Amino acid sequence: MAKQRTPVLKVTKLSKAYGAHPIVSDFNLEVWPGDAIALTGRNGAGKSTILRCLVGADKPNSGTIEICGNRLRESDPAIRRDLATVIDDLDFFPDLSVVEHLDLLARAHGLPDAEEAVDEVLHEVQLVAQSGQLPGTLSSGQRRRLALATAFVRPRKLLILDEPEQRLDVEGVEWLATRLRAEREAGLAIVMASHEPRLVDAVSTRTIRVGA
Amino acid sequence: MSKKSRRRGPSPSGGAQATPAVQAPPAPVVAPEPEPEPAPPARVLIDVTPEPVSEAALRELMRDWRRGRATRHLWDMIQDGYVAVLATVMIGAMLVSVVVRAQGAVSACTSDSCQSSRTLLPWAALCGVLALTLMVSRIFGPVVASAAEGFWLMEAPIKRARILWGRLVAVMVGAIAIAAVFGGLIAALSGSSWAGVVNWAVAAGLGAGGLTALAAEEQTADRTWVMRTLQWLVGLVGLTALLTVVAVASGWLANAGWFAASENRFDLVVSVAGGVLLVGAGMLAIARLDEIRRARLVSGGSLVAGMQGAMYAMDMSLMRDILVERDAVARGHVRPTKGHGTGLAALVYRDAQRLVRFPKQLILLLLSVVVPYAVGALGLGVLSPVISGLVLLTAIVPLLGMMRVLSRTGGLARSFPFTTAQVRTATMVVPAIAALVWVAAVTPAFAGLGTGTAHLSWTDAAIHAMVTGLAGLLGAVRWVTAKPPDYNKPMMQMGGFGAMPPGMIGNLIKGVDIVALVSLPLLFGWSYWISVIIAGISFFILRGSVNMTDMAAAQEEQKHQLEAAKAEASAGKKKIPPPKR
Numbered sequence: 001m002a003k004q005r006t007p008v009l010k011v012t013k014l015s016k017a018y019g020a021h022p023i024v025s026d027f028n029l030e031v032w033p034g035d036a037i038a039l040t041g042r043n044g045a046g047k048s049t050i051l052r053c054l055v056g057a058d059k060p061n062s063g064t065i066e067i068c069g070n071r072l073r074e075s076d077p078a079i080r081r082d083l084a085t086v087i088d089d090l091d092f093f094p095d096l097s098v099v100e101h102l103d104l105l106a107r108a109h110g111l112p113d114a115e116e117a118v119d120e121v122l123h124e125v126q127l128v129a130q131s132g133q134l135p136g137t138l139s140s141g142q143r144r145r146l147a148l149a150t151a152f153v154r155p156r157k158l159l160i161l162d163e164p165e166q167r168l169d170v171e172g173v174e175w176l177a178t179r180l181r182a183e184r185e186a187g188l189a190i191v192m193a194s195h196e197p198r199l200v201d202a203v204s205t206r207t208i209r210v211g212a
Numbered sequence: 213m214s215k216k217s218r219r220r221g222p223s224p225s226g227g228a229q230a231t232p233a234v235q236a237p238p239a240p241v242v243a244p245e246p247e248p249e250p251a252p253p254a255r256v257l258i259d260v261t262p263e264p265v266s267e268a269a270l271r272e273l274m275r276d277w278r279r280g281r282a283t284r285h286l287w288d289m290i291q292d293g294y295v296a297v298l299a300t301v302m303i304g305a306m307l308v309s310v311v312v313r314a315q316g317a318v319s320a321c322t323s324d325s326c327q328s329s330r331t332l333l334p335w336a337a338l339c340g341v342l343a344l345t346l347m348v349s350r351i352f353g354p355v356v357a358s359a360a361e362g363f364w365l366m367e368a369p370i371k372r373a374r375i376l377w378g379r380l381v382a383v384m385v386g387a388i389a390i391a392a393v394f395g396g397l398i399a400a401l402s403g404s405s406w407a408g409v410v411n412w413a414v415a416a417g418l419g420a421g422g423l424t425a426l427a428a429e430e431q432t433a434d435r436t437w438v439m440r441t442l443q444w445l446v447g448l449v450g451l452t453a454l455l456t457v458v459a460v461a462s463g464w465l466a467n468a469g470w471f472a473a474s475e476n477r478f479d480l481v482v483s484v485a486g487g488v489l490l491v492g493a494g495m496l497a498i499a500r501l502d503e504i505r506r507a508r509l510v511s512g513g514s515l516v517a518g519m520q521g522a523m524y525a526m527d528m529s530l531m532r533d534i535l536v537e538r539d540a541v542a543r544g545h546v547r548p549t550k551g552h553g554t555g556l557a558a559l560v561y562r563d564a565q566r567l568v569r570f571p572k573q574l575i576l577l578l579l580s581v582v583v584p585y586a587v588g589a590l591g592l593g594v595l596s597p598v599i600s601g602l603v604l605l606t607a608i609v610p611l612l613g614m615m616r617v618l619s620r621t622g623g624l625a626r627s628f629p630f631t632t633a634q635v636r637t638a639t640m641v642v643p644a645i646a647a648l649v650w651v652a653a654v655t656p657a658f659a660g661l662g663t664g665t666a667h668l669s670w671t672d673a674a675i676h677a678m679v680t681g682l683a684g685l686l687g688a689v690r691w692v693t694a695k696p697p698d699y700n701k702p703m704m705q706m707g708g709f710g711a712m713p714p715g716m717i718g719n720l721i722k723g724v725d726i727v728a729l730v731s732l733p734l735l736f737g738w739s740y741w742i743s744v745i746i747a748g749i750s751f752f753i754l755r756g757s758v759n760m761t762d763m764a765a766a767q768e769e770q771k772h773q774l775e776a777a778k779a780e781a782s783a784g785k786k787k788i789p790p791p792k793r
Binding site: 055056057074075076077080081083084085087089090091092093094095096097099100103104105107108109110111114115131132133134135136137150154 | 536537539540541543544545546547548549550551552553554555556558559562566569570613614617620621622623624626627628629630631632634756
C-alpha cells in the first residue's frame with residue numbers, strides 16, 4: 001500500500017488537566033492507515049481522557065489534533081465523515097429499533113447499498129433476533145454490540161474505541177479481535193483503549209502504556 | 213519484634229540479670245506456630261423460628277435513622293431560605309389578587325360566549341384534572357417504594373401493607389389538595405360565582421382523590437386497562453366541553469345544550485361519586501396493599517427518584533426523557549420499517565416515521581387547536597398569541613424527540629456527517645409542517661370566528677397565527693436544545709436562595725422566553741414585522757448557526773496558522789550583517 005502524505009491522526013503536545021490535576025501531558029501520536037494503536041494502563045491513567053480529546057468530546061488544555069490533515073472540530077462534517085467512535089457517550093433514539101438505527105446511519109452517510117450493509121453488520125453482531133427491539137429493552141452486552149455496529153455500518157478512515165471489549169462475552173471478544181484485525185489489514189487506522197490482552201495482541205501494531 | 217512485644221516477652225533468663233559484656237549469638241529459636249482458634253460453628257438459620265416483627269417499630273426505626281442523619285431542621289432551612297419564602301408568599305398574594313380581579317371582570321360579562329364559557333370551562337378543567345390524575349397515578353403507581361426499601365424491607369417476612377398504607381393516604385390527600393386548587397382556580401377565572409368556585413374545587417378534589425384510590429386498587433390487581441379507558445373517556449368529555457365553548461361562541465350552537473342543563477349538578481355528582489370512590493376503593497386498596505408486586509412498587513420508586521434528581525437540577529427536559537424512555541421500554545418491540553433517501557433526507561424520513569409509529573404525540577397538538585378559539589370565546593383575544601404560543605410549545609415538544617436525542621449528548625450527533633445547524637434544521641422539518649397545519653387550523657380564531665365578531669382581517673389573522681406558530685415552534689426548539697445547568701462550573705451566590713450553578717434559573721424559563729420575545733410585540737400592538745424579525749434571529753441562533761465553540765476553534769486555528777507563517781518567514785529570513793568600516 002502506498003503511504004499517503006498526511007497521517008490519519010496527528011496529535012501534537014496534547015495536555016489535559018482537570019482543575020490543577022494534570023491527566024495527560026505533552027502526548028504525541030501519529031497514526032497512519034493500517035496502524036492500530038492500543039492504549040493500555042491502569043484505571044485512571046488517562047486513556048479515556050485522551051480518547052475523549054481525540055474525538056472532540058473534551059477540549060484539551062493545549063496541543064493540536066489533526067484528522068486527515070484537518071484540525072479537529074467536532075461539528076465539522078468532514079471530520080464526522082472520517083471518524084467513527086465508540087466511547088461512553090453514545091446515545092440511542094428511544095423510539096427507533098435496532099435495525100432502524102443502523103439503516104439511518106448508513107443512509108445518512110450516503111451508503112449506496114445501505115440495506116445490504118445493515119444486514120451484514122446485524123448478522124455479524126448477532127442482533128438479528130433483536131432487530132425490532134427498542135434500545136431501552138436491550139441488555140448491556142447487546143447495547144455494546146449495537147454501539148459497535150454503528151461504527152461498522154458506515155464509511156470511516158479512523159476508528160476510535162474505548163474499551164470495546166466491555167460487557168462482551170468470550171465469543172464476542174474473539175469476533176471483535178478478528179473484525180478489527182481485518183479492518184486494520186484493509187487500511188483502517190484504529191486507536192483503542194483496552195484492558196483485554198488478547199484483543200490488544202491480536203489487533204494492535206503498537207502499544208502505548210499510558211501513565212507508566 | 214515490636215517494642216511492645218519486646219516489653220511483654222519474658223526474659224529468656226527468667227529475671228533481671230546483668231548483661232554480660234560479650235555474649236555468644238543465641239541459637240535461633242523457632243517459635244511454635246500458635247494454634248489457630250477454632251472457628252465458631254456457622255449459624256445455619258434453618259430451624260430458627262423467627263419472632264414476630266413489628267412493622268410499626270420498623271417504620272419508627274427508619275424514621276429515627278432519617279432524622280438522625282438530617283443535618284438541618286426544617287426551621288433552619290426556612291431561616292436560610294427566607295428570601296425564597298418571602299418571594300413565594302408575595303407571588304402567592306399577587307396571584308390571589310389577580311384571580312380575584314379576573315373573577316370580578318369575567319363574571320361581569322353577560323354575552324352568550326361568556327355564559328357558555330362560564331358553564332363549560334370548569335367542566336373541561338375538571339376533566340383535564342381528572343385525566344391528569346389518572347395518567348400520573350398510572351405512571352407512578354400510585355403506591356411506590358424506593359429501590360432500597362424494595363431490596364431490604366419488602367423481601368422481609370412482614371406485612372407490607374402496614375408500611376405502605378401511610379404513603380397511599382398521603383398520595384390521596386395530595387391529589388385532593390392539588391386538584392381542588394386547580395379546579396377552583398379555573399372556575400374562578402371563567403367567572404363562576406364564589407359558591408360555584410367552592411363546588412368545582414370540591415368536585416375536582418374528591419374526584420381526583422377517588423380516582424387515585426381506584427388507581428391504587430387497580431395497582432393491587434396489576435391491571436392498567438381500566439385506568440387507560442377511564443383516562444380516554446374523561447379526556448373526551450373534556451374535549452367535547454371545550455369544542456362546545458367554541459361552537460357556542462361561533463354561533464354554531466344556540467346554547468351549551470346538555471352541559472347547560474346539568475349546570476350546578478354535575479359538580480355535585482362528581483363530588484359524591486369521588487367521595488364514594490375515595491372511601492370504597494381506598495379501603496379496598498389498603499386491604500389489598502400486600503398484593504402489589506415488589507417490582508411494581510420499586511419501578512414507581514425509581515421513577516420518582518429519577519424525577520426528583522431532574523427536578524433538583526430544574527431540568528424539565530430530563531424529566532421528559534425519563535418518561536419517554538419508560539414509555540419506549542413498556543412498548544419494547546416495534547415492526548421495523550425501511551428507510552428512504554440518503555443524507556439529511558433519511559433523517560427527515562425517519563423523523564416522520566417516528567410520528568406515524570407513536571401518533572399519540574399528536575394528541576396534544578390536536579387539542580391545542582381549540583385553545584385560540586376558547587381564548588377568543590372568553591373575550592381574551594388580545595392575549596391569544598401569548599397563551600396559544602405557550603400551549604403550542606408544549607404540544608410541539610413531543611414532536612422534537614429526534615432533535616432532543618441529537619442535542620443532549622454528543623455521541624450520536626458525532627456519528628452523522630452533518631453540521632449542528634444541518635441536523636437541527638432537518639429535525640425541525642416535521643414539527644414545522646405540523647406547526648403549519650396548526651396555523652392553518654387556528655387562523656379563523658384570530659379572524660374572530662371564536663368570538664362571533666370580526667377581530668382581524670384574514671390576512672392579518674393569518675400573519676398573527678403564523679407568528680404564534682413560529683413562537684411555539686421556536687420556543688419548543690429552545691426548550692429541547694437548552695443545555696442543562698453545569699455543575700462543573702463555579703457556583704453563583706443567589707442571595708437567600710443559596711449557591712446555584714450558572715444556567716439553573718434560565719433553565720426554568722427556557723422556551724417561555726422565546727415565546728414571549730416573539731409574541732409580545734403583537735400583544736403590545738406593535739407591527740408584526742417586529743415579531744417576524746425576532747423570530748428570524750431566534751431561528752438563526754437556535755439552529756446552531758452561531759456556534760461559539762466552533763468560532764473559538766476557528767479563531768484558534770487562524771492564530772495557529774499565523775504563528776506558523778511567522779515562524780516560516782523568520783526561518784527563511786537572512787540576517788544582513790551590519791556594514792563594516
